[in-house]
Amino acid sequence: MTDGEVAVVGVGQSDFGELEGQRVTDFGGRAVREALLASGLDSDAIEEAYVGNVASAAQRQTGVVGQAVLREVGVTGLPITRVENACASSTCAFREAYRTIRSGERDVVLALGVEKMTGVPTDVALRDMSGASDAEVEGPMGMTFMGVYGMRANAYADRFGDVREELADIAVKNHSNGLANPRAHLHLDVDREDVLSSRMIADPIRLLDACPMSDGAAAAVLARGEVAERLVDQPVYVDAVEASSGHYLDGDLEYWREELDERVSRRAYREAGIGPDDLDVVEVHDAATIGELMHYEGLGLASHGEGASLVRKGDVMLDGRIPVNPSGGLKSRGHPVGATGVAQVCELVWQLRGEAGKRQVDGASIGLAQNSGGALLGEGGVSTVTVLSAR
Amino acid sequence: MTDGEVAVVGVGQSDFGELEGQRVTDFGGRAVREALLASGLDSDAIEEAYVGNVASAAQRQTGVVGQAVLREVGVTGLPITRVENACASSTCAFREAYRTIRSGERDVVLALGVEKMTGVPTDVALRDMSGASDAEVEGPMGMTFMGVYGMRANAYADRFGDVREELADIAVKNHSNGLANPRAHLHLDVDREDVLSSRMIADPIRLLDACPMSDGAAAAVLARGEVAERLVDQPVYVDAVEASSGHYLDGDLEYWREELDERVSRRAYREAGIGPDDLDVVEVHDAATIGELMHYEGLGLASHGEGASLVRKGDVMLDGRIPVNPSGGLKSRGHPVGATGVAQVCELVWQLRGEAGKRQVDGASIGLAQNSGGALLGEGGVSTVTVLSAR
Structure with missing residues (x-):
């Protein structure tokens, strides 16, 4: 592994709570847009994306949830990989994003976490959590x-x-x-x-x-150190x-x-x-x-x-x-x-x-x-x- | 990214079919054991694992399915990440395993794919596939x-x-x-x-x-080129x-x-x-x-x-x-x-x-x-x- 530094250049988070009537694509898209805005980047700057999600497909919301959310913000035609590790799913997505940049393979990678737990039948949500x-x-x-x-x-x-x-x-x-x-x-x-x-x-x-149990989404744009320093005044380094x-x-x-x-x-x-x-x-x-x-x-x-x-x-x-x-x-x-x-x-x-x-x-x-x-x-x-x- | 070569040193596959009465841990474990045997490796040689699975948790089999299957074969205390991309889930797991070695971070990584689709109510399986x-x-x-x-x-x-x-x-x-x-x-x-x-x-x-719709599991052990050449006579290179x-x-x-x-x-x-x-x-x-x-x-x-x-x-x-x-x-x-x-x-x-x-x-x-x-x-x-x- 190269020793290239990696930094977070922008983050975004939807409101967390009972987001009644909203789909994962709605509040997921909001988190990504905020993170892009904070990064000073257009959607086409994203080279790869990792998405943490536990139960979207199982709860009949949408499958390939990363593709569905990112389509909302015009991020298509790139590798999008869903990562699941129960309640640590999106940290694991963040970890993959970090390593993909650190290896030198990409300059700008998105990590997204998104989940809708309310508005589905409680027994279905409980079953999926169990x-x-x-x-x-x-x-x-x-x-x-x-x-x-x-x-x-x-x-x-x-x-x-x-x-x-x-x-x-x-x-x-x-x-x-x-x-x-x-x-x-x-x-x-x-x-x-x-x-x-x-x-x-x-x-x-x-x-x-x-x-x-909440609905919500959070997004972080990660970039190679030198790229991050050009993009924002305050990159936050991933150590x-x-x-x-x-x-x-x-x-x-x-x-x-x-x-x-x-x-x-x-x-x-x-x-x-x-x-x-x-x-x-x-x-x-x-x-x-x-x-x-x-x-x-x-x-x-x-x-x-x-x-x-x-x-x-x-x-x-x-x-x-x-x-x-x-x-x-x-x-x-x-x-x-x-x-x-x-x-x-x-x-x-x-x-x-x-x-x-x-x-x-x-x-x-x-x-x-x-x-x-x-x-x-x-x-x-x-x-x-x-x-x-x-x- | 370094230009280090990566090779598959051993693979294993369970029978595919209606594996009645078998849990994902049963036939998943079988695929991993075969892959380890073919690689000439003990379970403690695995440094990290990526696991492709679509619906194990949703179908009430087991959550954190990678951890559950790998525990069967004594692979514990390491990073285990489930990757899901619908019917391409385990190729995406294989891809992460490949990149983790190629970056120089690990020498030996396991890619596993496992799914049980029969023996659950058909409407549940169909719902999860849809x-x-x-x-x-x-x-x-x-x-x-x-x-x-x-x-x-x-x-x-x-x-x-x-x-x-x-x-x-x-x-x-x-x-x-x-x-x-x-x-x-x-x-x-x-x-x-x-x-x-x-x-x-x-x-x-x-x-x-x-x-x-089938039950089954497949596993591949990937290794850094030099390691692979020491382990087996016929490494198969990932190009x-x-x-x-x-x-x-x-x-x-x-x-x-x-x-x-x-x-x-x-x-x-x-x-x-x-x-x-x-x-x-x-x-x-x-x-x-x-x-x-x-x-x-x-x-x-x-x-x-x-x-x-x-x-x-x-x-x-x-x-x-x-x-x-x-x-x-x-x-x-x-x-x-x-x-x-x-x-x-x-x-x-x-x-x-x-x-x-x-x-x-x-x-x-x-x-x-x-x-x-x-x-x-x-x-x-x-x-x-x-x-x-x-x-």
Whole structure:
């Protein structure tokens, strides 16, 4: 691999939420147009595209969804490849875009994530999400995603003590951040008591511990370093995109051990030449609040069993030492599964360019995004870690 | 991009057909094990994997299907990425594997294609296949895949005259070849009259003009040239893998114009430094017989309107000038949609190594595979062309 630098030159994101009456091509096209505009590029500058999406074809919206969305914006006659890795689909699309430029094969590549989860029958949407697990084996055991998060939270508490209040405070923080994000799905002003008294989903995970199902799209235009510098004033450099599946820890119920996050993030830190202390802003996969807390530890922001202390000390608040999920995270921004990874990239780019408005993290120059996907027991799915920087 | 050579060191294919009672992990694992064995590699030699699959999660088999299949054979803790591009999914997975090695980033990468289409309710399978088109717009118009092949056949006949007998002869040829392929789905001894009297599906496409829906898996292990030469006696070199979406020829009903095939194949020929006359063996996407005939023209094996002459002269027969679909093609080998692309690669590798048994094309040293996928009108989906050679 050549050592050519790669930068994000422009990003775009549709509103996330229940986009009633809108097709994937509508809001997908909107995200791409915004990213092109921010990049100062016409649609014919795109040489290749990778598209993250989980269930568009299955839910009878449209097949070959990348081609359908890109046709809307006049991007035709090029290689368009859909990438799927459950809730990490669009980070994996972003990773392919990054590597395609880094190898020297292309100068300008688009990464798009798009998903419509509302407006289809709920049972179809739920079936397709459960399809991210092993539907023949885990499904009948009741191993839904929130069920597993509940088991993890209990195993964690068993080892390290009760963290229910800190989990609630994570939800409060992310909803507070989301109030400053006009594109977020859930604009809720909630306090700890609201979270702790919300409906139980999978003990101890309550409704307000869990992210919503959303519609939405996010897009990023990546370019070779020299091209990026000609195009925009503030290219945001891609310093690492790492991904791995887990090792399927058969029979190992130590859910607290985020071996996968650790392995992937250590590789990303090495690739980027930084450590966790160098980070100014972080986006993590908080599909449930316990997920965010465990990612603190997996990413090395806190040692094992100490994640909750970051919450108690206020470190992860917008004005704290290491703000996590300034966008509102999956919890508030929403979780259109195939779009979440690139939406994290959008947030980091806005933060690193100083364009994040009321949720801006002061002076942020290095950011990290962590995005998880897929199967459940033993972390068999995928974790991805992306490091971006402004210079 | 570096100019490092990439070779296929081993391939494997499960039986194609109605694999009753078998999960994707069963026959997927079998294909991977065979490919590893042929490569002389243990499972831990695989550094990264790309997996082509269309509908496993949607049909409630398993999500993150690549991780699930590879776990069966002990391949865990590495980047595993599912790639979907309708019926060309696994060629697109093969393409990513090829580029990942070619860039210098990895030495050994697996490409897998796997699909289970039988044993699920037929309406679910049909819905998921129609999902490869635009289910909201084209679906209600009756634009099924065979419907479009019928329209193409009629448009072709309108311009170039009746080719129904030659289409039947293509089915006869492919079924004859498939009789010599023990892994083929349909072992049928049919003649022209059988085809021309079979049930009408979408005039003029009859049942015996159309491929079946199949279960199956195919795997290929790719390695950097120098690594490949150490591993096996007969590496098969990857000289080109090209892919593109179409231009959506709005309102242009000249279906006969295979602009997409032409564009992609010309690029592949240039990349490989060959022309169509240099080919010894070809596999094409004969989901319907008219598809095979039009691919002859798109690939430059015959000029426009002259595809039928290759059939009449016997050129495309197993002992002809340019044998097409010695495996039996989609028509006889079967069409587990996510596995077809890598299955074409398997066939070419066996042919180029002289391991194809009773269907061996004498002295074959350069082979081409063409695989199509996705949306319908105006060739908006994807076409891929792969060139392999023995040296």
